[in-house]
Amino acid sequence: MSRDALAWCLVAMTVIAVAAIAVLVVRNRALGRKKRQAEDSLTVQLNAAKSQLLQTQAELTKYQKEFDGTIREAEEASEESTKAVLKGSASFLQSLAAEQMTVLEQIQRKYGGDAVLGDLLEVTHANAQMQRKAQGIAVLCGAPVGRRNRPASVYDVVRSAQSQIRNFRRVEIRQQTGVALKASAVTPVALAVAELLDNAASFSQQDAPIDVTFQRIQNNLCIMIDDGGVGMNDEEKQRASELLSGDVVPRLSQLGNQPKFGFPLIGLLARQYGFRVDVTGDSRYGGVRAVVLLPEGLWTEEQPSPVEQEPVSIARVPESGTTQSRPRTLNGLPKRASRQTPVAVASDDREEQPPRTTEDSGRTSGRSLGALGALQRGTLSGRNLDSSPTEGSQDA
Amino acid sequence: MPDEHDQDEEPELELTSALVPFFVITNGRALPSDQQYERTALVTALKGTSAAARTLSPEAQAIVDLVAHGFLSVAEVAGHTHLPLGIVRILLAQLEESGLVLVRKPVPRAEPTDRELLGDVLAGLKSKFGA
Structure with a gap:
């Protein structure tokens, strides 16, 4: 009896177990299905999100580019408008200084015999320096340099440059040449040489000489400026060469509070007028040797302008007695x-x-x-x- | 080629002043006193100066050439070189220092005399010697 009861119990338990297993299997299957469905939908969502991200990223870079472009344009526009303003004012100063030079010259002739001449010479020197600064800024901003109508000897062009710097007494021109610069080259070369002389004077001791010599090398005429200052290191030389070639044109805003526009200005002039300037050499005094290389098109062998070379009349007083026929x-x-x-x-x-x-x-x-x-x-x-x-x- | 970039609206500024200002011609030397080189002072070149004169500026050279064969007054030198008198004086000072020229001062003018004093002297002499 009890055995039967035990058997029944076992059977009942087995049935229950089988039923439970069946239920579990069914549930498990349902769960798996659900999981797959969830996974599928998640993948779809993920893909959508990914594509959205890409799109947003693309848009972002696009905006970034536009933004950069706008900034650049704005910078260029401001550079241009700054240049335009500066050009206008510097040109005005330039013409005023030029006018003043002419007036001062007339006054110096008028009062040539008076003691006031000494002061007038000082004033002219100050004005010549001002003229160079105004000229330099105007040219950097795109104005023309100003022209002269007569060719001039290269010696006089260097003396003109000499007149435009503060310590002009330190400049010594070692020789004269029979070479004349063409009229169109006179002002730009004078301005470029003035900047080089000014550099030479600023980067050497107060009493050190600055020598200018001329040399003909093949078809070029070289103006060489030797100073006794501190030389430049390789990095400085490379930077100077870049500026002097006119390839690198710095923005006005990059010139600094005490603007160093000498080299950019020379580079611009050199490029416009077709000469070359090099400052990588060493001078005989251990400083910098600046060389201005003028190609054949800028100069002639002829003697310069008739006015500069006005025939000097020579008065001959008879040495002894009188010569009747004279x-x-x-x-x-x-x-x-x-x-x-x-x-x-x-x-x-x-x-x-x-x-x-x-x-x-x-x-x-x-x-x-x-x-x-x-x-x-x-x-x-x-x-x-x-x-x-x-x-x-x-x-x- | 150099003329291409001045096609801007404004014409290129023309520079009419002398290329080389006077203060460079004199190399910044101070003006000597008027008395030192009067207009009528006579200038001549000293002999045998051609070698030393090689390093002169063209203007100083022109003066040396001018006075190479005789005497010229300071005013005449200024006239011939078309330089202001003061500039010529500075150049002459420089040339005289380097021993290239000789400057002869003009004979000083007689002092204006007091007529009355002379009259008194005459009267005194007359009274003393009874002329």
Whole structure:
């Protein structure tokens, strides 16, 4: 009996177990299905999110680019407008300084015999420096450099550059050349050389000399500027070369509080006018040797402008006695009216009339001519005595 | 080529002043006193100076050439070189220092005399010697 009961119990338990297993299996299957469904939907969502992310990223880079572009444009626009403002004001200063130079020159001629000339020379020096600064800023901002109508000897161009720096007395031009710069090259080369001289002066000791020499190398004319300052290291040299070539043009805003626009300015001028400047060499004093290399197109062998080279009239007083045949003016003074001819000569024989006296006698009355002649004869007889350094024996 | 970049609206500034200002010609030397080189002082080149004169500026050279064969007054030198008198004086000072020229001072003018004093002297002499 109890065995039966036990058997039934076992059967019942087995049935229950089987039923439980069946239920579990069914549930398990349902769960698996659910899980797969959930996974699928999640993957879809993930993909969607991923694509959204990509899209957003793309948009972000696009905006970034646009932003950069706008900044650049704004910077360029501000550079341009700054340049335009500066160009206008610097050009104004430039023309004023140029005008002032002309006026100062006239005043110096007018008061040439007075003590005030000394002060006028100082003022002119200050003005010449101001003119260079104004010129430099104007050119950097895109204005033309200013032109001269006459060719000039390269010696005078360097002297012009010399006049534009503060310590111009330290500059020594070692030789003269028979080479003239073409008119169009005069101002730009003078400005570039002035910047180089200024550099040489600022980076060397107050009393160290700055030597300028010229050399012809093949078809180029070289202006060499040697200073006795501290040299440049390789990095500085490379930076200088980049600026001087005109390849790298720094923004105005990058020039600093005490703007260093010398090299960028030279680079710009060199590029515009077709010459080259190099500062990588060493000078004979251990400083920097700057070389301005002017190609053949910028200079000629001819002697420079007729005005600079105005024929100098040479007055010859007869060494001993008088030479009857020599032309002279009636009043015995050297002739200034005709500049082309060598100046005439004084002699004490006024009976013989020279061929050119007619034009002069028109200006002077006969009486004063006679008086002047007598005076001159007296003077000359005094002058023709031996040139002893003692008190002259003129009876004028 | 150099003329291409001045096609801007404004014409390129023309520089009319002398390329080399006077203060560079004189190399910044101070003006000597007027008395030192009067207008009528006479200048001549000293002999045998051609070698030393090689390093002169063109303007100083022009003066040496001018006075190489005789005497010229300071005013005449200024006239011939078209330089202001003061500039010529500075250049002459420089040349005289380097021993390239000789400057002869003009004979000083007689002092203006007091007529009355002379009259008194004459009267005194007359009274003493009874002329």
